[in-house]
Each structure stands twice: as C-alpha cells, then as structure tokens.
Amino acid sequence: MKSRLxxxxxxxxxxxxxxxxxxxxxxxxxxxxxxxxxxxxxxxxLIFDTDANxxxxxQHALAYLLLNGAVFxxxxxxxxxxxxxxxxxxxxxxxxxIMQLCNLKDSLPxxxxxxxxxxxxxxxxxxxxxxxxxxxxxxxxxTKKDTIIIVAVGKLTNxxxxxxxxxxxxxxTKIVWLGSNYPEPGEYNQDNxxxxxxxxxxxxxxxxxxxxxxGKPSGTDAVxxxxxxxxxxxxxxxxxxxxxxxxxxxxTFETFGDYSVNLFTHIFDEAHIExxxxxxxxxFDMVALAVLKDNSWAETKxxxxxxxxxNTWIERPENERQILIWENFEKENILKDFYxxxxxxxxxxxxx
Numbered sequence: 001m002k003s004r005l006x007x008x009x010x011x012x013x014x015x016x017x018x019x020x021x022x023x024x025x026x027x028x029x030x031x032x033x034x035x036x037x038x039x040x041x042x043x044x045x046l047i048f049d050t051d052a053n054x055x056x057x058x059q060h061a062l063a064y065l066l067l068n069g070a071v072f073x074x075x076x077x078x079x080x081x082x083x084x085x086x087x088x089x090x091x092x093x094x095x096x097x098i099m100q101l102c103n104l105k106d107s108l109p110x111x112x113x114x115x116x117x118x119x120x121x122x123x124x125x126x127x128x129x130x131x132x133x134x135x136x137x138x139x140x141x142x143t144k145k146d147t148i149i150i151v152a153v154g155k156l157t158n159x160x161x162x163x164x165x166x167x168x169x170x171x172x173t174k175i176v177w178l179g180s181n182y183p184e185p186g187e188y189n190q191d192n193x194x195x196x197x198x199x200x201x202x203x204x205x206x207x208x209x210x211x212x213x214x215g216k217p218s219g220t221d222a223v224x225x226x227x228x229x230x231x232x233x234x235x236x237x238x239x240x241x242x243x244x245x246x247x248x249x250x251x252t253f254e255t256f257g258d259y260s261v262n263l264f265t266h267i268f269d270e271a272h273i274e275x276x277x278x279x280x281x282x283x284f285d286m287v288a289l290a291v292l293k294d295n296s297w298a299e300t301k302x303x304x305x306x307x308x309x310x311n312t313w314i315e316r317p318e319n320e321r322q323i324l325i326w327e328n329f330e331k332e333n334i335l336k337d338f339y340x341x342x343x344x345x346x347x348x349x350x351x352x
Contacts, residue, residue: 043073044292045146047139049113050077050285051154053085053094053248054188056263061153061285062095063238063256064338066102067345071293074348075142076109078135080154082192088115090248097245101238101256107350111135113158118196121157127165136162143173151292153178153285155189160196163203174206178220178288182325185311187212194308201305201323208324210288210298218327223334224282227264234260238342257342283338290334291326299328 048065052058065072077099079091092112099105113135114121121131130136139162142148150173152159159177162169179189179197189212190197200207213219237257244252245259249266253259267281291298304319 044071045073045075045148046292047075047142047148047150048077049080049135049139049150049152049154049158050095051080051082051085051091051189051192052098053090054082054154055084056260056267056281057283057285058153059094059098059263060260060283060338061289062098063102063260064286064341065289066099066104066348067238067341068289068293069346069348072289072348074108075146075148075351076111076138078111078113078138078158080113080132080135080158081115082154082188088112094248097247097259098256100243100245101241101253101259102345102347103239103242104347104350107352108348109138109351111138114161116157117155117193118157118160118199121161122164125164130161132158132161136165140166140169143169147172149174149176151176151178151288153189153288155179155193156196156200157193159205160193160199163200163205167203170203170205174208175200176208176210176288176292178210178212178285180209180211181213181216181219182209182211182306183313183315184213185308185313186214190308194311198307201307204321207305208326210291210326212284213327220284220287220329221282223284223287223329223331224280225335226278226280227268228279230264231261233339234258234342237339239345239347283335286338287329287334288326290337291329293337294333297330297333298326301325301327 050058050062052062065074077095079088079095081088081091085091095110096105099110111134114132116131135158139150150159152175156177159175179187181187211219212221214221234257236255238255241254244254247253247259247262249262251262253262268279302322302324304316305321305323306313306315
C-alpha cells in the first residue's frame with residue numbers, strides 16, 4: 001500500500017511539472033513577428049506623406065514601409081507634388097506602382113494632397129474647396145479615430161494646410177519629417193515650401209526633424225548606396241507582383257528589387273541628379289522609417305524650435321517650444337535591415 005501511494009505521488013509530481021513547463025514555454029509560430037513584438041508591443045500607426053515620383057528614395061521608403069507589417073500599421077498614403085515628378089498625378093502614379101509591386105494596390109487608401117505651395121493655397125482659403133483637400137481631410141479624419149503619427153518625406157504643405165483647417169490636429173498627432181540641412185540652409189524638401197515649414201515650426205504640433213545635411217556624415221545623406229551594390233543585391237528581390245507594372249522609365253517589372261535596379265540605372269541620366277565618382281545615392285526617406293522602427297540607429301536631441309528667414313536659420317533659445325532632431329545615423333544597420341525587409345517581407349494589413 002505504501003509503495004502504491006509513493007508511486008502515485010511521483011506520477012502526480014511529474015504530470016504537474018510537465019504541464020507547468022509547457023505553459024511557460026509556448027510554441028512561437030512566426031519568429032519574425034515575435035521578434036518585432038518584443039520591440040513593438042503595439043505597431044506604429046502612421047500616415048505616410050510623400051512626393052513619390054521625385055527621384056528614387058521615396059520608392060524605397062514606401063516599399064520598406066509596406067513590407068514591414070510586423071512593425072507598421074499603415075492607415076494610408078498621401079502624396080504631394082514637388083518641383084520634380086510631373087505634377088501631382090505623377091506622384092500618385094508612382095506611389096501606386098510601388099503598392100502594386102507589394103501586392104497592396106487598392107488595399108490601402110492612396111490620396112492626392114497639395115500640388116501648389118502653402119502661400120498660394122492659404123490665401124483666400126476656402127476650407128471646403130482647396131488644392132490638396134482629399135489628402136488633408138484624410139489626415140484630419142484618421143487622426144480623430146486613433147493615435148496616429150504622420151511621417152512626411154516631402155514638402156510640408158499638406159501638414160500646414162491640415163493645421164490651418166483644424167488647429168486641434170496639433171493635440172492628437174506628431175510629425176516626423178525627413179528634411180532640412182539644419183543648422184545650415186538649403187535642402188530639397190525644405191526649399192519646395194519654406195513657408196509651410198515655418199508655419200509648422202510656429203505651431204504647437206510635436207515635431208521631429210530627420211536631418212538630411214548634404215555632404216555631412218551626420219545626416220541621412222550619409223546613408224547612401226552605390227548603383228553597383230543595388231544591382232548586386234536587389235535584382236529579383238522582393239515578393240512577385242500579381243500583376244507587373246510599367247515603370248516610369250518604361251519596361252515591365254514584377255519585383256521591387258528589379259524596379260530598384262532600373263531606378264538606379266536611370267537616376268544619373270536625369271538633369272537634377274549629378275553622378276559622383278562612385279555613382280551613389282542616399283536613401284534619405286527610408287531612413288526616417290528605419291529610425292522609427294529602431295531608435296537606436298540614430299542620435300536625438302531636443303532644441304528650441306528655430307525659424308528660417310531669408311534662407312538663414314535663426315535660433316530662438318528663449319522659445320519654449322521644443323522640437324526633436326535626429327542625426328548620426330547607423331548606416332550599416334539601417335541598410336542591412338532594408339535588404340532583409342525586402343528579402344523576407346511581412347506585408348502590412350490593408351484597411352479596405
């Protein structure tokens with residue numbers, strides 16, 4: 001009797017221990033999503049505002065965004081027109097091409113924002129009828145539903161118009177902007193609508209500036225790739241599109257990797273791009289998303305919001321409004337993650 005009781009107790013202990021171990025060590029069905037969930041308990045909800053047809057960094061940023069579904073929850077994409085890119089329709093069409101290459105065309109909202117600049121649109125402003133209304137209204141309505149940030153990688157016209165139409169936008173979102181050579185003058189996104197940038201800087205909306213800094217190691221200009229590297233690493237990379245696209249330079253493409261190679265092949269033939277000795281181009285806009293994904297890939301600092309007057313940055317040390325500056329980006333980690341994202345995509349979920 002005693003031996004039977006002892007055996008029963010031993011079996012019971014083994015059973016309880018086994019159940020406890022199974023409970024404490026669950027099976028992980030998707031390693032990629034699990035790793036992401038450790039860094040991002042909640043996905044980053046955002047609207048992406050882009051001049052998609054400007055050169056080639058917007059396209060790479062958009063593909064990186066759409067194939068990072070374990071990290072980003074994309075509510076929609078808005079476009080604006082800068083000097084290059086064949087007007088607002090050209091920017092819309094290029095964004096749509098990248099969405100198709102990622103098999104997400106018609107799965108996410110894609111809307112036109114402003115073609116003109118803030119000064120000309122805001123004069124005699126009619127909130128019910130203005131250039132950029134569709135994209136601006138989308139930003140205003142989506143940010144009322146949830147905590148959503150806006151990542152802007154072109155001029156800031158859409159953001160300034162949204163603030164003009166509804167100043168309460170400043171209380172429910174933040175702007176992460178790829179732009180400016182601060183503290184030096186110049187830079188494409190900034191120069192396309194300086195007045196909109198100053199309008200945003202003088203508002204109360206939380207604002208983060210992901211610096212460009214042409215020719216400096218501290219800006220996103222340093223996160224550059226050569227044409228040879230792109231040809232070697234990107235050819236054939238990425239998911240196969242259900243329907244091929246016709247590229248902006250002609251030709252048909254079924255993967256973003258092949259389209260990336262084509263964009264790099266043609267970029268130095270375009271009048272506004274000068275080839276350097278290594279034929280390299282920075283992936284500026286992609287970096288703004290990468291540092292949101294992993295903020296250890298850059299350094300940040302808060303400063304009193306400056307203002308740009310006559311193409312000169314004026315510091316305002318007494319200004320209580322603080323903005324965040326991103327600088328000193330970890331090129332190797334960012335590019336490694338970019339290539340891995342295209343090779344091992346996790347699609348964002350459509351909202352339609």
